[in-house]
Amino acid sequence: MTDDPFQCRCVLCHDHGDRGEADRMDLAVIEHVQQHGWHVVMVPEDEIGPGFA
Numbered sequence: 001m002t003d004d005p006f007q008c009r010c011v012l013c014h015d016h017g018d019r020g021e022a023d024r025m026d027l028a029v030i031e032h033v034q035q036h037g038w039h040v041v042m043v044p045e046d047e048i049g050p051g052f053a
Helices: 024-036
Strands: none
8 A cells, every 4th residue: 555645647637648639528528627526418319228418
């Protein structure tokens, strides 16, 4: 076990060097989570199943 404090390495908290390749929607999600702490993504229904968020 380590004494180092936890450091989040998710794509929201850490730029893994590919942030410049993110599209408009990815950047919007990152910005919303940084500003508000959350973001909702709507997934429309299709032939496989119902829509959800």
